Amino acid sequence: MAKFINIILIVFINTFSFASSLNADTNILCLQKFLKKTVFEPGSLDGVWGDKTESSINSLLDQAGMLKPNQKISELDSQAVCNLLHSSKSHKLLESGKFKVFRIEID
Amino acid sequence: MLTRRHFLSGTGAGLFLSGYPVHGFTKNAIEGRIVVVLLEGGMDGLLAVPPIGDDNLFKQRRALVASNPLKLNPLFGVHPNFEKFSSMLLNDEASIIHATSFPYVGRSHFEGQNVLQGGMLEPFSIKTGWLGRAMDIANIAGKAMSLETPLIIRGANDFDNFYPARIKHSRLPSFETLRLIQSTHASKTAKVIEKLTKNSMKMGGVSQARDPLSLAAEAGRAMREKDGPRVAVIKIPQFDDHSEIGTDTGHHPELFTLVDRTFGKLKSELKEEWNNTIVLTMTEFGRTVKENGSAGTDHGYGSVGLLAGGLINRSSVVANWPGLSNKDLYEKRDLYATIDYRSICAACLEAAFGLDHDLISDRVFLDKSIPRTYGHIFG
Numbered sequence: 226m227a228k229f230i231n232i233i234l235i236v237f238i239n240t241f242s243f244a245s246s247l248n249a250d251t252n253i254l255c256l257q258k259f260l261k262k263t264v265f266e267p268g269s270l271d272g273v274w275g276d277k278t279e280s281s282i283n284s285l286l287d288q289a290g291m292l293k294p295n296q297k298i299s300e301l302d303s304q305a306v307c308n309l310l311h312s313s314k315s316h317k318l319l320e321s322g323k324f325k326v327f328r329i330e331i332d
Numbered sequence: 333m334l335t336r337r338h339f340l341s342g343t344g345a346g347l348f349l350s351g352y353p354v355h356g357f358t359k360n361a362i363e364g365r366i367v368v369v370l371l372e373g374g375m376d377g378l379l380a381v382p383p384i385g386d387d388n389l390f391k392q393r394r395a396l397v398a399s400n401p402l403k404l405n406p407l408f409g410v411h412p413n414f415e416k417f418s419s420m421l422l423n424d425e426a427s428i429i430h431a432t433s434f435p436y437v438g439r440s441h442f443e444g445q446n447v448l449q450g451g452m453l454e455p456f457s458i459k460t461g462w463l464g465r466a467m468d469i470a471n472i473a474g475k476a477m478s479l480e481t482p483l484i485i486r487g488a489n490d491f492d493n494f495y496p497a498r499i500k501h502s503r504l505p506s507f508e509t510l511r512l513i514q515s516t517h518a519s520k521t522a523k524v525i526e527k528l529t530k531n532s533m534k535m536g537g538v539s540q541a542r543d544p545l546s547l548a549a550e551a552g553r554a555m556r557e558k559d560g561p562r563v564a565v566i567k568i569p570q571f572d573d574h575s576e577i578g579t580d581t582g583h584h585p586e587l588f589t590l591v592d593r594t595f596g597k598l599k600s601e602l603k604e605e606w607n608n609t610i611v612l613t614m615t616e617f618g619r620t621v622k623e624n625g626s627a628g629t630d631h632g633y634g635s636v637g638l639l640a641g642g643l644i645n646r647s648s649v650v651a652n653w654p655g656l657s658n659k660d661l662y663e664k665r666d667l668y669a670t671i672d673y674r675s676i677c678a679a680c681l682e683a684a685f686g687l688d689h690d691l692i693s694d695r696v697f698l699d700k701s702i703p704r705t706y707g708h709i710f711g
Contacts, residue, residue, distance in 0.1 A: 264652040264670075323703050324671060327649040329421050330405040 248273055253300070255307040256282055259315075263322025274300040282306060289321035347547030348482050348565040349554055364608045364643060364684030365555050367564045367598055368463065368484065369591065370449075371615040373441065373572030376629055377636030378621065378667060379584055381428055381649070384409040388656035392621050396629070398580055404428075408649045412580075413588040416596035420640050421647045425606075426595075427709055429637035429676050430651035433617060433669035437662070439631035441572070444616025449484035451674060451697050458698075460487030462677060463563060466696045470685045472562060482565055544568045548594045552601025555609070562684070566594065571615065575626035595640050607642030610680045614673065620665050621656060634667035637676055643683045643710060650708045672702065679706040 249272025257278055260267035265285045268277035279298070286292045286306075291314075298306060310318065382397050383389050385407035389397060401409030402418050408430065410418055420426035436447040436455070443455035451462030464487030472488065510529040514522045544566055551564040568590060570583075577584045591613065599606050618635030634654070654660050654668035662668045678692045683706065693702040 320704055320707065324650050324652050324705065324708055326708055327405050327407055327651065329647045329649070331403065331422065 250274070250303065252303040252307040253278065255310065256303055259310045259318075260285065260322075262319060264325055265322055274303065284325070285318065285322050288326055289318050291318070346482070346542070346565075346567040347544075347551055348485060349551055349561040349563070362684065362686030363562070364610065364686070365562045365564075365602070365605060366463070366680055366684045367551060367555075367566065367609065367611040367641075369594060369611060369613045370445075370482075370484075370565060370567045371571050371587075371591065371613050372445065372567060372569040373615075374444070374617045374619055374631055375571045375587075375613075375615040375635055376573070376577060376584055376619040377430065377615075377634065378618070379577070379579070380411050380414070380588060380638075381430055381636045382409050382411070383407055383430070383653065383656065386653070386656050388660075392656050393623055395627075396577065396579055396623050398585075400580075404649060407653065408651075411585065411588050413585050414592045414638075416592050416599075417638060417640060420595065420599075424647045425642055425644050426638070426640040427644055427647050428649045428651075429639065429671055429673070429709075430649055431634045431654050431667055431669055432637050432651075432671040432673045432676065433634050434614075434673050435669075436617065437633055439617060439633075441616060441631075446483065448614050448616055448673070449482065451677070453699070459483075461485055462674075462696050463565070463681075464488040466681045466685060466687065466692065467563065469691065469695055470687055472685070482567075484565055485563065544590060544594050545597050548597040549601050552598045552603075556602050556605040568594065573619075573628045574624065574630060575628040577619075577623075577628045591638070595638075599640075608684075610639060610641040610643045610684055612676065612680055613638045614677075618667055618669075621661055621667055622665065632666035633662045634669035637673055639676070639680070639709065645710060648708070650705070671705075674699070675703045675705045676709070678702055679704070679709050682706050683710045 251272065253274050254270060254272035257267040257270045257272070260278070260281045261270065263285055265281035266277065267281045268275060279300075283292070283298050286298060291309075292298075376396075378389070378393065379396055379398070382401050384397075384401060384403065398411050400412055402412060403409045404421065408428070410421070410428070417426055434444070434448045435453055436444050438444065438455070446455040447453070449461045450458045451465075452458050461482070461484035464485040467485065467488035510525065514525040514529065517525060547566055551566060554560045555562065555564060568587065571587060573583050576582060579585070595611060598609070598611055602609055614637065615635050618632040619629035620632045622629075624630055650671070652670040654670050656667070658664055660668065674697050678689060678697065681687055681692050681696065682689055689704045689706065690700075693700055
């Protein structure tokens with residue numbers, strides 16, 4: 226019985242992984258791989274746009290001074306951001322992403 | 333044999349002034365000043381700058397969190413004894429680097445001080461200091477106001493020593509006596525004696541006090557002069573609080589006040605030159621996250637670096653916060669250091685001396701992999 230449950234579980238997990246890989250977006254994966262080199266943790270490298278990927282890429286671009294006021298990067302921007310990460314600005318972004326900067330918020 | 337206790341008790345406050353400018357040398361026209369404040373014994377960074385937004389802080393060291401830290405942002409606060417430093421944070425002329433250290437995990441005062449002054453990965457692996465090597469590259473002649481030359485500024489190509497000591501009931505040698513001594517030496521030695529004589533006469537009005545505040549005042553006054561030194565090193569000892577470290581009051585908080593007033597004294601005495609200055613603290617290691625059985629903390633790893641000066645444009649806390657849960661600690665006891673403090677020193681050299689980062693990385697720290705943090709602190 227235990228062996229049967231194990232087989233069912235393996236089949237289920239493999240099917241789930243296969244389905245996930247079908248959903249993987251190369252542009253999102255490109256963002257996540259870049260974020261992995263920084264302190265802005267994107268979570269797992271699955272090519273799926275999640276909360277962690279979104280908050281991390283926004284934090285990185287904000288720290289690098291590349292976001293306009295109130296601008297927020299969404300999944301729709303992933304291709305444009307991926308292009309940015311492969312442009313001449315990638316070095317600056319990587320440098321910016323080595324540490325987090327917590328602004329002083331007291332008045 | 334020199335024991336740790338003898339070493340610590342024997343090292344008092346000290347001041348070393350160096351970096352007199354050589355005319356004709358300019359690099360990007362930067363005439364900045366650097367003051368290094370050596371916090372000897374290992375400052376407790378979590379007590380100085382508590383990460384109040386991390387719930388594990390209170391689980392791990394409830395008794396060692398000040399009751400009313402100044403909240404800087406959702407994650408970090410600062411001990412209330414850093415009164416002047418907090419004002420500097422508000423005025424965008426100070427910053428904090430947290431969870432940082434020189435890459436040294438051995439927990440020995442001797443080795444730790446050697447690593448942070450030498451700037452190398454291995455203790456006792458070099459006979460010069462990172463600041464001295466930078467002064468050498470920038471071609472800044474130096475002067476040390478100390479009995480001995482501290483390792484950190486060794487390596488400068490041209491410096492001499494002066495120590496403002498006075499023996500009780502003795503008289504300073506008269507100018508005539510010194511001239512007489514000078515006349516008996518060959519030209520090169522005579523020139524050195526002449527220089528020392530002039531300096532000695534100038535130093536006639538110098539305060540003889542050697543406590544950190546008096547030395548900071550002396551440093552500030554000297555460094556604001558047009559041809560004054562551009563580098564100073566001030567030592568504040570006795571951070572090694574294995575027992576009764578204190579929380580709101582007590583020994584460590586008293587030392588915080590001293591560090592705070594040292595920042596304030598430097599600012600008030602440097603006057604206009606404060607705008608061209610960066611002051612940075614350095615300590616050989618942080619202290620254990622948990623309190624020990626004697627109401628103190630033991631030798632640890634990650635700590636905090638305090639930066640102040642007019643060269644800073646925007647205040648911030650720079651950190652890659654590692655967390656304080658048991659699994660997040662170094663060897664299950666210490667705050668992890670996630671920022672190599674050499675990168676902070678490199679940024680300060682870049683800001684004050686105008687040296688290129690790659691040059692600093694390669695020839696000052698002899699390590700090409702040092703990250704450039706200039707933009708995070710001075711950008």
